[in-house]
Amino acid sequence: MKYQRMNLRTYALLILFFLISVVQLTAQQTYSIKGVVKDNLSGEPLPFVNVIIWNSLNGSVTAEDGSFTIQGVSPGSYRLQASFIGYKPFVTAEFRVVKSDVFVGIEMEESSQNLQEVNVVATPFRKTAESPLGLRVIGFKEIEKSAGGNRDISRVVQSFPGVASTAAFRNDIIVRGGGPSENRFFLDGVEIPNINHFSTQGASGGPVGIINPDFIREVNFYAAAFPAARGNALSSVLDFKLQDGNQEKSSARAVVGASEVAFSANGPLGKKTTYLVSVRRSYLQFLFKAIGLPFLPTYTDAQFKIKHQIDKQNEISFIGLGALDDMKLNTGMKDMSDENKYILEYLPVVKQKTYTLGAVYKHFAGHNMYSLIASSSYMNNKNLKYKDNIEEPERLSLDYNSGESEFKLRSENLFRLPYIQLAVGGNVEYIKYTNESYQKIFTDRPFIQEYNTSLGLTKWGLFATATYESYNERFTASLGLRTDANNYSTKMNNMVDQLSPRLSLSYRFYKDFYVNGNIGRFFELPAYTSMGFKDNQGEYINKVNGLQYIRSDQAGIGLEFRPKSYLKFTAEGFYKHYDRYPMSLTDSIPLASKGADYGVLGNEAVQSTATGRAYGLELMGRWYNYKGLTFIASYTLVRSEFKDGRNTNRYLPSSWDNKHLFTFSGTYSLPRNWDVGAKFRYVGGAPYTPYDLEKSSLVEAWDAKGNLYYDYSRFNSGRLKSFTQLDIRIDKSYSFKKWMLGLYLDIQNALNSTYNQPDVFIKTGEIMNPEAPVSQQRYELKPVKRTSGTLLPSIGIMIDF
Numbered sequence: 015m016k017y018q019r020m021n022l023r024t025y026a027l028l029i030l031f032f033l034i035s036v037v038q039l040t041a042q043q044t045y046s047i048k049g050v051v052k053d054n055l056s057g058e059p060l061p062f063v064n065v066i067i068w069n070s071l072n073g074s075v076t077a078e079d080g081s082f083t084i085q086g087v088s089p090g091s092y093r094l095q096a097s098f099i100g101y102k103p104f105v106t107a108e109f110r111v112v113k114s115d116v117f118v119g120i121e122m123e124e125s126s127q128n129l130q131e132v133n134v135v136a137t138p139f140r141k142t143a144e145s146p147l148g149l150r151v152i153g154f155k156e157i158e159k160s161a162g163g164n165r166d167i168s169r170v171v172q173s174f175p176g177v178a179s180t181a182a183f184r185n186d187i188i189v190r191g192g193g194p195s196e197n198r199f200f201l202d203g204v205e206i207p208n209i210n211h212f213s214t215q216g217a218s219g220g221p222v223g224i225i226n227p228d229f230i231r232e233v234n235f236y237a238a239a240f241p242a243a244r245g246n247a248l249s250s251v252l253d254f255k256l257q258d259g260n261q262e263k264s265s266a267r268a269v270v271g272a273s274e275v276a277f278s279a280n281g282p283l284g285k286k287t288t289y290l291v292s293v294r295r296s297y298l299q300f301l302f303k304a305i306g307l308p309f310l311p312t313y314t315d316a317q318f319k320i321k322h323q324i325d326k327q328n329e330i331s332f333i334g335l336g337a338l339d340d341m342k343l344n345t346g347m348k349d350m351s352d353e354n355k356y357i358l359e360y361l362p363v364v365k366q367k368t369y370t371l372g373a374v375y376k377h378f379a380g381h382n383m384y385s386l387i388a389s390s391s392y393m394n395n396k397n398l399k400y401k402d403n404i405e406e407p408e409r410l411s412l413d414y415n416s417g418e419s420e421f422k423l424r425s426e427n428l429f430r431l432p433y434i435q436l437a438v439g440g441n442v443e444y445i446k447y448t449n450e451s452y453q454k455i456f457t458d459r460p461f462i463q464e465y466n467t468s469l470g471l472t473k474w475g476l477f478a479t480a481t482y483e484s485y486n487e488r489f490t491a492s493l494g495l496r497t498d499a500n501n502y503s504t505k506m507n508n509m510v511d512q513l514s515p516r517l518s519l520s521y522r523f524y525k526d527f528y529v530n531g532n533i534g535r536f537f538e539l540p541a542y543t544s545m546g547f548k549d550n551q552g553e554y555i556n557k558v559n560g561l562q563y564i565r566s567d568q569a570g571i572g573l574e575f576r577p578k579s580y581l582k583f584t585a586e587g588f589y590k591h592y593d594r595y596p597m598s599l600t601d602s603i604p605l606a607s608k609g610a611d612y613g614v615l616g617n618e619a620v621q622s623t624a625t626g627r628a629y630g631l632e633l634m635g636r637w638y639n640y641k642g643l644t645f646i647a648s649y650t651l652v653r654s655e656f657k658d659g660r661n662t663n664r665y666l667p668s669s670w671d672n673k674h675l676f677t678f679s680g681t682y683s684l685p686r687n688w689d690v691g692a693k694f695r696y697v698g699g700a701p702y703t704p705y706d707l708e709k710s711s712l713v714e715a716w717d718a719k720g721n722l723y724y725d726y727s728r729f730n731s732g733r734l735k736s737f738t739q740l741d742i743r744i745d746k747s748y749s750f751k752k753w754m755l756g757l758y759l760d761i762q763n764a765l766n767s768t769y770n771q772p773d774v775f776i777k778t779g780e781i782m783n784p785e786a787p788v789s790q791q792r793y794e795l796k797p798v799k800r801t802s803g804t805l806l807p808s809i810g811i812m813i814d815f
Contacts, residue, residue, distance in 0.1 A: 047092070049065070051121075054121035063075065072084060104123070105138045108154050116260060117262050141520070142241075146490065146520035147518075156173075157227045160679065162693050164273075168219075189250040190249060190630065194610050204387060204389045208368065210222065211339045214609055224315050230257070231256055238568065240536065242478065270810065287322045289321075306344075308361070315335070337368050344358075359721060360399075384426070384427050392419050396414065398412065420445050422443045423442050434482050436478070446470055471545070492516075539564075544605075544618075568591075582634075592656070603729055633648065633650075642684070677693065681743075687747040687749070688746050697736060712792055722775060742764045756812035764805060
């Protein structure tokens, strides 16, 4: 291990030397930023709008047709600031100027009072009347250059308060003590089922993100006060805003990263149509095989967006996202460590397919904007496992093949009235869930669980939100209502049972100080894996058990201070109460504490009887892109607990009860297109459940699962030590006449910190008591110490042309 770590350090130093030794060969080019400014509801162009590069004096004024041009712009990252009498000042999302002129569309919102003077400062720290707290806007540069983020949004959000992470190589999003199944994702308004390769079915995590960061304009990350139009979430909503293709000229980008190669292109398809397209392919399987890891993952993903401007008042966008995942086992390793033996004993062969296709139509009609979103999503998940990885029929222990098809239609209407803005809409969905499962199970005896499911499900929902903003946005209020239902059972088909009211308030009580608050009730549909689970008699057992929507009552209050347009401090307290959470009838623990591992969440008998709570305090300071500096410093005190399934009067820590989280993440832009960044993260120790070695050592038990069994009578009675990690990143870009070269070095865990995990056990292959009856025979188990964390450097190359 020491020899391997020394090789990694040497490798990192060689890469760093290479980056520093490169010399720029040509003079810096300059380009133009072009665009048009429109009213966000009518689509009408706005003349005489003042448009400048944010935090600069370089700008322009729009012409009669709303167009503008800003010249003499060097390559880099920029935002634009637009201001106009009668409209709210607006700061755009961040965008890149690479090797050609760029086109930026700006949509401005009319003030509720048409006053000649307003005293609202333009800032990138946008908040809405509906979500005055818990909303973080993440720019593309924070994704692109985040240290340790590997250009993956699931890792970037870990810099924000309330977001926990595991030490494992996974992208589970754990927000404010909630489980990884409580998050929802939208891509330009189109809901997508998951954002990770090799995802956990029924949850949200996986090792690598699917979405190409080159497409992202910005991300609205809601950790609370979820918009009524975005239902079925209890912990977070990630609303991805995609870029539009360049209207001026086609361009392309090629990327060789730490784990993948990628190609993307964008540009015009005529005068009114633009496109974005990308393809990525991993080469992780070669790296993993070279360094002797027990699994060999391969993934491919593709993404596109086509936007067509039908006329001044109508536009339509087509969006697609798909992935193919294939993970094989590396059983032919010459040097088989005990830890690799442990992993190979239980890890199945995994194959996944997933895609989403969507269309978004928008109609601008004066003081009203109408949107219609239609989409189709599909996920197929296959898991296959043989005892000792010998493919013989009698050794088969798991053959899992499941599919989820979703067809969705959603309508949204936004009305601008005097003093009030009203949003109303509804959705209807059809779901098809299939499952063909064969699995060996051991509880107190071995048995075969085998069933075939074909479940059709219709869902529907309605929502409405009214918002009010006073003069100068001194006071804002939002009152929303949502309701959902489906035809699964009488426990879920009454919309009154899922009424979801929410109220948000914000008041600027002194200069740049605000107090913000939100209270609401939110619902989430249990995973399809639970709804479609059958017993061996072919009955939907969880329908019989009275499965219901999960309910969470949430409240939050916070203080906000904005001393500068680029600087913000917040303090937010939150409380979440969970009710009707699915409780495992096998383990007597809530599914809320599961889902952060490979496999499937929810395919078991459950009842909607678990209750829990999560509460805490978040502190954050955020400095955004002023004088080259961007940083986030955050601290979270969080508790996450659920009542004991065996003793309803006692709260036990959930698996996400980390208690303390601290993160500092920042980047600094140096002259001559150098950027340096760092992220330091402290995560408090998570609870864990000890293993039941007496049960695990039974031959019938081990052969059924190929792994250890937890002692749930001691659920989360242990606690791991906290872990820290420092990541460092260095970027350098070179601008040539017709192309641009970008290089980066990303060193994860630069301090080489180690993280001790609970010891595991492997079987030695010998039965200690072969003379005993089969039901009493036991394997000899050998302890294996597990530590994770090693210095991991990676290099990336990006070429824009």
